[in-house]
Amino acid sequence: MKKIKTIDDFNFENQTALIRVDFNVPVNKFFEITDDTRIRYSIPTIKKIFSDKGKIVLISHFKRPKGIFRKEHSIKFLSDHLSKKLKISVNFCEVCVGKTVIEKVNALKPGEILLLENLRFYKEEEKEDHNFAYELSKLGNIYVNDAFGVVHRKHASITILPKFFKQKKCIGFLMKKEIQYLNQFLHGKGKKPITVLLGGAKISSKIEIIENFIKFADSILIGGGMSYPIVKIKGGRVGDSMIEKNQKFEKILKKILYKYQNIIHLPDDVIVADSFKNEANTKIVSIYSIPDGWMGLDIGPSSIKNFCKIIKKSGSIFWNGPVGVFEFSNFSLGTKSMAKAIANATEKGAFSLVGGGDSLASLKMGNYEKKISYLSTGGGSMLYYLNNKTLPGIEAIIS
Incomplete structure (x- = not known):
């Protein structure tokens, strides 16, 4: 296998990192997170980019809404949990593509973070839609995949989106650890x-x-x-x-x-x-x-x-x-x-x-x-x- 670029290969100063995370975490009926392992493991990647004085846009899926907006599948509740973990305010955007999100991304300052709504509210995500991936690509300068839980999926944000970043794409620390430890056994x-x-x-x-x-x-x-x-x-x-x-x-x-x-x-x-x-x-x-x-x-x-x-x-x-x-x-x-x-x-x-x-x-x-x-x-x-x-x-x- 070719060498996989990690976030250590990039300086994120004044860059906007578009990070594909897997925040599909288990919740109870009160929407309280019962296991935040995936979120905790993503924190080092986020902190590295902030230490470089970079900006962050987070994209993730949650459950299986199958292209339909359902309130119970919104990931807005995650912004509060992330804010507590990171000890900074995590902004939220109700859409993933379009003029509104582009304006919010452009307004980001170094050290700020924006969480977007559930990717799977868009049926194009699971269909590997090129146009959807292209619209997402407008939201960052460097693509970071830190979503090990879905890297086996052929979805737009996983397989198509990275193509629009050419050489400016890499994996985060969570992905790096997964590969490292699994290789140790394999x-x-x-x-x-x-x-x-x-x-x-x-x-x-x-x-x-x-x-x-x-x-x-x-x-x-x-x-x-x-x-x-x-x-x-x-x-x-x-x-x-x-x-x-x-x-x-x-x-x-x-x-x-x-x-x-x-x-x-x-x-x-x-x-x-x-x-x-x-x-x-x-x-x-x-x-x-x-x-x-x-x-x-x-x-x-x-x-x-x-x-x-x-x-x-x-x-x-x-x-x-x-x-x-x-x-x-x-x-x-x-x-x-x-x-x-x-x-x-x-x-x-x-x-x-x-x-x-x-x-x-x-x-x-x-x-x-x-x-x-x-x-x-x-x-x-x-x-x-x-x-x-x-x-x-x-x-x-x-x-």
Whole structure:
């Protein structure tokens, strides 16, 4: 890959930085932010530009309004939160393109910042519309992409907008850190032993990650719905547990299991239920002998002990995906135990990287999120990158 320009390659004095951020943060029914990680991680980029005496225009999406203005999808509420974080007044503009926003941008002084309305109020954003991107390009001198969470999307502000800036485009510090830490795992450069913990429902989205990591990881722990297709391939009985059927990845899995069976660790016991609900009847059984009419919804006590033992000895840990249906309190112990084990290992010197909404949510359940080395701000984009796929947003910066 060509060298990616970062904001360290530019002096922003008297320049207007058009920064694509990802402020699609989770909120409660009162529009209170429940996790501002993406905002906090964008602050160093903003502060660097201010230290250069530059001006800033922020553009972001929020939720999925699908080109329709909806009050509940407005990002105006973010200006107050940003003002508190930056300790300066953050101005807001109700539109993203046109005469009004151009006038507001032209009125900016060094050290001032303007947040624009939700990009996805414009249907052109998700359609990679060139005219929309051109209108956005009038709002800055230097384009900065600091929105790792959406760099896998082919949207106007991600892939088309940078083209209008020629060589005056770069990534921010958030993006730089994401790439740096993900590369550390992708190329096996982390402190040994390297442990990879994968969970969640679908194995198809992570089969290439397993293929990439298996070459250098010391242990790959697999739990959640991902584990049952593997158990079935190995001849086990999985009852009514969730099985994602795909002949292509089944062939790949068979090859991996044959060659690297000592590296891949599955749960040996699971908590099964007779229905998919929190109040279901439960029992603990071998993962290879789940009775018909029962489904695995969490890893069992023996599996928790084995997984935690491996995590405790790790030098580097990557985690994506819960090992059970953690939304149900009766099936959340496995995932909570993983979060605690990773936090404890980190405190004792391991490097940990956790990504994916469910994994981050489980960390917050136990207040462990601040004990992790790095929380990835991307879910789909992180998996995309670790699958060795070119991210459109990064390609647009280096082309």
